[in-house]
Amino acid sequence: MTAASAGVAGAGRSTAATVRRRLRLTTLFALMVLIAVVMLYPFYYMLNNAFRTQTQFDQQSGHSAVSWQQLFTELPVWRELLNSTIICVTAIALILAVSTTAGFAFAKLRYRGSGTVFLAVVAALLVPLQSIIIPEYVNLGKLGLINTYVGAILVYVALGIPFATFLMATYYRGISDDLIEAAVMDGLGYGKTFLRIALPLSWPAIATITVLQFIQIWDDLLVGLLFLQNPQQRTITVGLAALSAGRTTSIPVLMAGSFISAVPAIIVFLIFQRYLVRGLTLGMGK
Amino acid sequence: MSAIQAAEEAAAESALARRGRGGRRGGVGSGRLARRRRRAGIMLSLPAVIVVVGLLAIPIGQAVYYSFTSWDGITATWIGPSAYVSALTDPIFWRVIENNALLLLSIPFAIGIPLAIAALLHEHVRGWRFFRSVYFLPTAISWVVIGMVAVQFFALSGLMNKMLAAVGLGALQTDMLAGQYTALAAVAITFIWSMLGTNIIIFLTGMATLDQTLIEAARVDGLSRWQIFSRVTVPLLKRFIQFSFVITVISAFSALFSLIFVMTNGGPGFGTTTLEFFVYQTAFSQGQFGTGALYGMILFVIMIIVGLVQLRLIRSEDGEGW
Numbered sequence: 001m002t003a004a005s006a007g008v009a010g011a012g013r014s015t016a017a018t019v020r021r022r023l024r025l026t027t028l029f030a031l032m033v034l035i036a037v038v039m040l041y042p043f044y045y046m047l048n049n050a051f052r053t054q055t056q057f058d059q060q061s062g063h064s065a066v067s068w069q070q071l072f073t074e075l076p077v078w079r080e081l082l083n084s085t086i087i088c089v090t091a092i093a094l095i096l097a098v099s100t101t102a103g104f105a106f107a108k109l110r111y112r113g114s115g116t117v118f119l120a121v122v123a124a125l126l127v128p129l130q131s132i133i134i135p136e137y138v139n140l141g142k143l144g145l146i147n148t149y150v151g152a153i154l155v156y157v158a159l160g161i162p163f164a165t166f167l168m169a170t171y172y173r174g175i176s177d178d179l180i181e182a183a184v185m186d187g188l189g190y191g192k193t194f195l196r197i198a199l200p201l202s203w204p205a206i207a208t209i210t211v212l213q214f215i216q217i218w219d220d221l222l223v224g225l226l227f228l229q230n231p232q233q234r235t236i237t238v239g240l241a242a243l244s245a246g247r248t249t250s251i252p253v254l255m256a257g258s259f260i261s262a263v264p265a266i267i268v269f270l271i272f273q274r275y276l277v278r279g280l281t282l283g284m285g286k
Numbered sequence: 287m288s289a290i291q292a293a294e295e296a297a298a299e300s301a302l303a304r305r306g307r308g309g310r311r312g313g314v315g316s317g318r319l320a321r322r323r324r325r326a327g328i329m330l331s332l333p334a335v336i337v338v339v340g341l342l343a344i345p346i347g348q349a350v351y352y353s354f355t356s357w358d359g360i361t362a363t364w365i366g367p368s369a370y371v372s373a374l375t376d377p378i379f380w381r382v383i384e385n386n387a388l389l390l391l392s393i394p395f396a397i398g399i400p401l402a403i404a405a406l407l408h409e410h411v412r413g414w415r416f417f418r419s420v421y422f423l424p425t426a427i428s429w430v431v432i433g434m435v436a437v438q439f440f441a442l443s444g445l446m447n448k449m450l451a452a453v454g455l456g457a458l459q460t461d462m463l464a465g466q467y468t469a470l471a472a473v474a475i476t477f478i479w480s481m482l483g484t485n486i487i488i489f490l491t492g493m494a495t496l497d498q499t500l501i502e503a504a505r506v507d508g509l510s511r512w513q514i515f516s517r518v519t520v521p522l523l524k525r526f527i528q529f530s531f532v533i534t535v536i537s538a539f540s541a542l543f544s545l546i547f548v549m550t551n552g553g554p555g556f557g558t559t560t561l562e563f564f565v566y567q568t569a570f571s572q573g574q575f576g577t578g579a580l581y582g583m584i585l586f587v588i589m590i591i592v593g594l595v596q597l598r599l600i601r602s603e604d605g606e607g608w
Contacts, residue, residue, distance in 0.1 A: 032411065032417045038479075039482070039483075042427075098333045101331070101333065105329075111323075131349055131582040131586040132342060135348035138359070158341030162338065194330070237430050244430075251438065265426045266426050266427065273422070277422070
């Protein structure tokens with residue numbers, strides 16, 4: 001309506017239009033700022049209140065660093081950050097090893113029934129964690145893997161493989177068959193062709209999987225809660241949730257812990273944002 | 287994540303492979319090289335198959351078996367289909383299903399709000415790239431952390447009640463987490479907020495793919511901005527809206543555990559216990575593994591139904607397209 005009527009107006013229309021345009025841009029900008037405040041509020045809240053004592057928190061005035069010291073006595077922060085890192089890195093390495101090879105096989109080395117096998121692997125995406133968590137707990141318990149890194153890592157790997165394999169297969173399908181065949185003709189063999197030709201070409205997909213899985217595993221609660229009940233092996237996210245469930249820890253301490261646990265994921269996010277976006281929107285484009 | 291879409295594409299791919307068998311290079315052929323390729327293919331895909339079978343397929347089979355037993359983790363007694371009868375006639379189960387159904391009411395907001403925000407960013411006002419990053423940032427942090435801040439936000443002395451008082455609605459001040467339905471609403475609001483980043487990115491990606499000439503043509507035809515948005519942009523984004531719908535529904539059913547654990551622990555009463563949380567409570571708090579597995583199976587069936595609905599949507603849309 002506005003745009004149309006502006007078109008018919010005569011003299012002075014350029015200044016009126018400019019004013020209207022300015023006004024509109026200012027309004028849009030103000031809206032964007034407002035939404036940014038809503039999105040950033042939790043970060044501000046965590047930091048602001050982490051620098052308080054419980055009394056200061058109750059009165060909502062004054063700041064101090066006491067709660068940070070308290071956090072490190074109530075929660076084995078360094079230990080749990082290390083646990084998170086070990087579990088993330090190992091699980092991601094395994095997911096990448098399994099999904100790149102399988103993705104390459106499904107895309108380039110078809111065999112009788114490989115299409116069906118691929119479909120079955122991808123269909124496993126539909127299985128919700130809660131539907132298999134009980135058998136998983138029983139099976140890994142029988143193997144003595146509860147409260148070990150290995151148990152939790154296996155569950156994360158199982159949950160990560162279907163999507164990662166799908167993503168890798170999609171990516172490898174984009175590489176020309178001729179390139180692969182030529183390498184094989186040159187005597188590289190399929191294994192070496194994969195390692196030296198295909199794998200280096202697929203680093204963007206690998207980056208996508210890495211960042212998606214990092215955030216998923218770092219932020220996970222349920223698997224860690226069940227498979228890492230021992231504070232010595234707990235991840236930072238699980239440790240934090242357990243601390244909050246205890247209802248004895250002061251809110252500023254919880255906020256300090258929340259902030260620390262979020263920092264690594266935020267750093268990874270800021271570095272690999274591009275790949276995260278790609279991963280989230282993949283599987284949709286045609 | 288994009289479970290259904292991925293499965294759909296995989297199915298198409300496997301059909302394609304079947305059709306193309308024999309004729310295509312890179313397909314299944316004969317000869318020494320082909321045999322070597324087949325062997326390499328089997329070897330390289332084997333680890334993935336082993337993981338999926340051992341850690342996903344077999345456990346699903348076990349879960350089916352467990353669901354027909356009364357089992358506390360030590361002794362399992364087969365009770366057959368009557369396990370389902372008694373579980374499905376449990377009023378608490380229906381209370382839990384009611385919670386899941388009520389949570390679905392948040393879906394229109396969890397999709398509509400990010401759609402509007404994406405449209406705002408798509409205006410490409412100065413600084414929009416920066417704001418895009420800011421809006422997306424919360425997707426990096428754990429829902430455990432988000433839940434912890436949300437508890438403080440909804441507390442009687444929290445920001446929400448302060449804002450109510452500030453705008454003269456002090457009479458509405460309430461401790462939302464203390465009432466069954468208000469607590470569920472608080473979880474739903476937090477859920478909507480948590481989904482914003484993901485859905486904004488989906489819609490923004492969609493808008494970037496739009497044919498700009500169509501928008502331009504609508505403008506020339508004298509349509510207002512709102513008309514262009516509702517009659518041109520939104521219909522063109524159908525695929526992306528569907529995708530976001532599926533992701534949001536799947537999350538509502540199977541990703542709320544952390545939020546609920548931290549915010550309400552399923553309470554007050556069973557006010558915020560959803561099916562996925564009920565599986566955890568039944569199995570690991572009450573030690574009834576059999577019943578827990580049963581509820582897990584019901585969740586699985588619901589997921590499959592969501593998947594089938596999505597497949598139908600895609601099919602019908604393709605039908606129109608041709």
